[in-house]
Amino acid sequence: MKEKLEQILKNGLQETENAKDLKTLDDVRVKYLGKTGELTQILRGMKDIAPEDRKEVGIVANKVREALETALSEKLARLEEEKLQADMEKEKVDITEPGKGTKRGALHPLSRFNNKFIEICVEMGFTVIQGPEIETDYYNFEALNVPKNHPARDMQDSFYITDNILMRTQTSNMQIRAMEKMKPPFKVVCPGRVYRNDSDSSHSPIFNQFEALVIDENVGLKDLMMMIKEILKRLFGDNIKIRVRPSYFPFTEPSIEIDATCQMCGGKGCNLCKGTGFSEFFAAGVVNPKVLEMAGIDSKKYSGFAFGPGIDRSVMVTNKIPNIKYLFRNDMRFLKQMR
Amino acid sequence: MKVSYNWLKDFVDLDVSAKEVADKLTVSGLEVEDLIYQNEHLHDVYVSKIQKIEKHTEADRLVVCKVDVGFKTVQIITSATNVFEGATVPVALDGADLCNGVQIKPTNFRGVPSEGMFCSGEELGIDENYFEGAGINGILILPNDFKPGTKIEDALMLNDVVLDINVTPNRPDCNSVVGIAHELCAMYDKQFKDFDVSYKTVGDDVKKYISVDVATANCPRYMAAFVKNIKLERSPLWLRSRLFAVGIKPINTMVDITNYVLIEQGQPMHAFDYRFLEGKKIEVRQARKGEKVAVLNGNTYDLDEDVMVIADAKKPVVIAGVIGGVNSAIEKDTTESVFECAVFDLKSVRLTAKKFGLRTDSSARYEKGVNINSPTLALRRALHLVNQLDCGQIVDGLIDKCSQPLGEVKTVKGSYSKICKILGVEISKEKMLQILNGLGIKTTINGDQLVCQPPILREDIQNDNDLAEEIIRIYGYDVYNNIEGGLFENSSITIGEYEPRLVFENNLKNIMVDEGFYETLNYSLYTAQACDKLLLGKDDERRKVIKIANPISEDMSTARTVMAHALLLDVAYNLSVGNKELRLFEVGRVYQPKELPLTELPEEHNRLSFAVCETGYDFFNLKAVVENLLVGTSLKYKLERSKEPYLHSGVSADIVAEDGKVVGWFGKIHKNVLKNYEISQDVYYGELDTDYLSSLPEKKYETKEISKFPPVERDIAVVVDEKVSNAELVSAIRSACGKLFFDVSLFDVYRSSALGEGKKSMAYKIVFMSEDKTLTGDEINNLTNKVLKSLAFRYGAELRSI
Structure with a gap:
């Protein structure tokens, strides 16, 4: 009997080992451990075994059963794992196929730039304001120290609607509106659209500006420069270099223009910066005391500074946009590059 | 303004190259835009x-x-x-x-x-x-x-370098060689080499030949001199060379002298042929209506009271300060001439030049302002040149009609500490003195006070800020390139705030981007035909448009009152270049006047507009976008058939707020509109009023307890007439379910001939739930039957059997 059991164990283990799939393995289980299985038969026939052998045969038979069961279940686990692997192999997808569902669109580069700029300014304590694009001559020119027929009007060809109302030529109109409304000290920033009757092909008659104004006691050119440096660092990183040039705006005195490392070429020199490595970034200056007085602010007590970046140009250099016309053309081949 | 480098050297000793001079001028406020080497090709x-x-x-x-x-x-x-x-x-x-x-x-x-x-x-x-x-x-x-x-x-004396300088409007004194030479003297700490204004006369008396009458307030000063026995010749090469370098055509000695003085002194002059001045008289006056004058550019202009002229006893001979007339110009055989050297009001010259579209070297200078003192030296300089070129004899006496006090040297008081504050850099008093005096601004400093006397021509210097600018531009702005200091060293701390509408618009923009849309930027000026193309009715308020008085082109002649035009053009453009699957949006403004012509500023409305041109896209795709845009707002709205004329009347909706205001609309673009834009595919379009929406209170979120008992779903499909709307059915289902209603959704709409003409099948998933018990099968069946009965009763709905 013992030999028989050992034979069963040997055969059983061998067959289990040989089983290549779940069906065959189950057949092995049935053959030995099923209701009419070889081992089951022996275990059921224990009562026919001589009582003196019964205990020993019983121990051996149970050991054989345990061994078989263990082998079978281990094999089962292995086969199941293999099947799972095989199935997954079959279900393998081409991971390079495109994703499904709605694909995100994109913001216009101008919005991206404006958002970043506004965020920087608000963090530095500026309040964002908005105002009219169709403006009176007073806010657009006169209150900014450009009386009617002043030669400085030649600097900005305007789209007139009536003698007294025009498309604003600069967001500087908001300087006056802010000064009239707010109590110093304050800091405001105004992004917006401006209009110039400029038929030059390299200029768009409608473009974007950004006006920032600080009114406080005791501020001057140095404070302006510190603020501009901070903004440029946050926009372009710590390595940005700046260069200050004199300029003229009727509403600031002194007036300056600030160049920064050209973002198109990284300062190496390119067509855009005419090889200088710098491109114009801000027009700025100390608020002309005449402008403060006209807006009802005591110029003896308060001073101020204003600055505005050329937004469209900045958007161009930060995104390396090859042609300014792309900004308003809305060609999907361009817009998709902003995703 | 073009300036000859050789000419500058007449007045200041320059031992540096023209390039260096140009760079120095640029960093001191006179930007040199171009350097032209005459000998580049020689x-x-x-x-x-x-x-x-x-x-x-x-x-x-x-x-x-x-x-x-x-x-x-x-x-x-x-x-x-x-x-x-x-x-x-x-x-x-x-x-x-x-x-x-x-x-x-x-x-x-x-x-x-x-x-x-x-x-x-x-x-x-x-x-x-x-x-x-x-x-x-x-x-x-x-x-x-x-x-x-x-x-x-x-x-050939073609070895000059020409500096093309951008002279800013605050510096009219620099529209001259001597003005720029003065600047260079300050920059290089040199002495200005004065020009010669001496001349010899031959007796006689100017008054014998000409009288001058100034009968307009627009001419504060008129000076004249008389030259006789003129021998007109080609000017010497050195003089021609100077004029040629700065782009002025040399003609003959007398005319060249006037141009020479114009460039050198910044003072326009004119030379009349005396033969043609009737009545031996010059009258400076406003023109009379009906008068005409033929001028040197070949045109004849009709004059009126707004135009100032120089006339003789009978007729206008010059448009004052702008251009000379043919009838009194210097001719080859001219032997006697009156030299004019005058100051005209800048506004008057500016308006006249603008009116006739005439921009001359003379008007350009008058428009920027010629100082009342300028003719004093300029006329003498011209007479000196007459002697030098030996081209005529100068009679005794000058005519000088001056109605304004000649400029006195003004005193400007400044504060040393205020100037330092404006600049934010410490500049010593000694340095300030050196700079200001170098610029010809005679300055002393007593304690904190600066007492300054700017040159007569420097009318722009009036206060501390002006002085600060003069100092820093000569001191050098590069001091700021690497300046160190604290960000808020001198300024107060303020709290930054976003603008609510901007924040709201940014939220909408991000939703649009998530929905697969691309942001566009469009011109807010468009053609007046946009309203026609969009089929706006005759009485549509939006036909009341603001027109630009001086547009660049018809395409940009009108402030837009409708957003849709721009996106439809964008769609048409993109299709034309082969771009497909278009989802575009814009955040922009429309400009609606209250009345025309404008007497007050118009309303500017902010809008979000969006357009889709995509295969398989339909109204309900667009509706989902609208819902996603609105879900985060507190807007309570209903949809009504849209009244927008440019939308398909059956496939469009207005979004109507509780107060009855239409705050948006969306739908399919009208077929005829598509034709007008030459678009051959369906376009879906929508628009939201962001002013209204951003002014709504923030949406409040209040939540309820989640029921402990499970929801149960039942699907039903009913056949109804086409005219029955989903909203009606949903509302009926909701009320039939009463308290046990949890949710309902339409999941299929089916039409077929088997259902019958004008019928549709609507399939709903209804979710029931109780707050306090698990619903039994019977209860659910009863409820479902109640729903079906209600639908049958109200809308003749039949349970779908096929």
Whole structure:
């Protein structure tokens, strides 16, 4: 009997080992451990075994059963794992196929730039304001120290609607509106659209500006420069270099223009910066005391500074946009590059 | 303004290159936009003498010349017919790169070598006005006293460098050579070399010849002098060279003198031919309606009271400050002339120049402001030149009609500490004194007070800020390039705030981007035809448009009142270049006047607009976008059939707020509108009023307890008439379910002939849930039956059986 059991164990283990799939393995289980299985038969026939052998045969038979069961279940686990692997192999997808569902669109580069700029300014304590694009001559020119027929009007060809109302030529109109409304000290920033009757092909008659104004006691050119440096660092990183040039705006005195490392070429020199490595970034200056007085602010007590970046140009250099016309053309081949 | 470098050197000793001077001017506020080297295309061209001319043996039209170029003799083949033995001519040798693009290399003509080329005036960039013989179609024959071997640029005085300077409107004094020379003196700490204004007269009396009457407030000063026995000639080469360098055509001595003074002193002048001044009289007055004047540009202008003229006893002869008339201009045989040297009001000249579209060297200066003191020296300078060129005799006396006090030296008081505060950098009092005095601003400092006397022409210097600018531009703005300090060293801390509408718009923009849309930027000026293209009705408020008085083009002549035009153009453009699957949006403004013509500022409305042109896209895709845009707002709205004329009347909706205001609309674009934009595919379009939506209170989120009992779903499909809406069915289902209603959703709409004409099947998933028990199968069945009965009763709905 013992030999028989050992034979069963040997055969059983061998067959289990040989089983290549779940069906065959189950057949092995049935053959030995099923209701009419070889081992089951022996275990059921224990009562026919001589009582003196019964205990020993019983121990051996149970050991054989345990061994078989263990082998079978281990094999089962292995086969199941293999099947799972095989199935997954079959279900393998081409991971390079495109994703499904709605694909995100994109913001216009101008919005991206404006958002970043506004965020920087608000963090530095500026309040964002908005105002009219169709403006009176007073806010657009006169209150900014450009009386009617002043030669400085030649600097900005305007789209007139009536003698007294025009498309604003600069967001500087908001300087006056802010000064009239707010109590110093304050800091405001105004992004917006401006209009110039400029038929030059390299200029768009409608473009974007950004006006920032600080009114406080005791501020001057140095404070302006510190603020501009901070903004440029946050926009372009710590390595940005700046260069200050004199300029003229009727509403600031002194007036300056600030160049920064050209973002198109990284300062190496390119067509855009005419090889200088710098491109114009801000027009700025100390608020002309005449402008403060006209807006009802005591110029003896308060001073101020204003600055505005050329937004469209900045958007161009930060995104390396090859042609300014792309900004308003809305060609999907361009817009998709902003995703 | 163009300035000659050689001319500047008349007034200031410059020992640096023109390039250095240009850079220095630029960093001090006079931006040099361009540097033009007159000799750029004149290298390797020399004065030469033709020694011998022989026929070319192989070509009838060519001759072989032996030419002395001073330092060697060369052989040149030419086809020119005006050369002769002994002629002095310009020769371009190997390496020359002439004005017309011709490059010279040794070559040979039919076997005979040629080492260079004779030049015409055109090839040297000059014309007959500049040099006699330069205008002919042939070789420029030079005077015999020109020495072979001389560089042509020296022989013809074409060795100047021209600085093209952008003079800012606050510095009218710099619209002159002397003005810029004064600046250079301050920058290089040099003494200004004064110009000569002395002249000799020949007796007689100006009053005998001419009287001047100023009958307008627009002419604060009119000076005149009289020159007789004029011999008109070509001006000497040095004078022609100066004028030519700055782009002025040399004509004759008298005219050239007026132009010379204009450029050098910044004072426009005019010379009249005395023969044609009727009544020996000059009258400065406003023109009378109906008067005309023919001027030097060939045009005749109709005048009116707004135009100031110089007239004689009978007729206008000059548009004052702008352009001279034909009837009194200097002619070849002029022998007597009146010199005018006047100050005209800048506004008057500006308006006249604008009115006639005339911009002359004279008007350009008057528009920027000519100082009341300017004629005093300028007229004398002109008379000095008359003596110098020996072109006429000056009679005794000057006429000077001046209605304003001549400028006195004004005193401007400044504060040292305030100036330092404005600049934020410490500049010593000594340095300030040096800079200001160098600029001709006579300054003393007592304690904190600066007492300054700016030159008479520097009217722009009035306060501390002006003084600060003068100081820093000479001190050097580069001090700021690497300045260190605290960000808020001198300024107060303020709390930053976003603008609520901007924040709201940004949220919408991000939703649009998530929905697959691309942001566009469109012009807010458009064509007046947009309203027609969009089929707006005759009485549509949006036809009341604001027109630009001076538009660039019809396409940009009108402030937009409708957003849709721009996106439809964008769609059309993209389709035309082969771009497909378009989802575009814009955040922008429309401008609605209250009344026309505008007397007050119009309303500016902010809008979000969006358009889709995509295969398989339909109204409900667009509706989902609208819902996603609105779900985060507190807006309570209903949809109504849209009244927008440019939308398909059956496939569009208005979004109506509780207060009845239409706050948006969306739908399919009308077929006829598509035609107007030449779009051949369906376009879906929508728009939201962001002013209204951003002004709503923030949406409040209040939540309820989640039921412990499970929800149960049942699907039903009912057949109803087409005219029954989903909203009606949903509302009926909701009310039939009462308290046990949890959710309902339409998941299928089916139409077929089997259902019958005008019928549709609507399939709903209804979710029931109780707050306090698990619903049994019977309860659910009863509820479902109740729903079906209600739908049958209200809308004739039948349970779908097929």
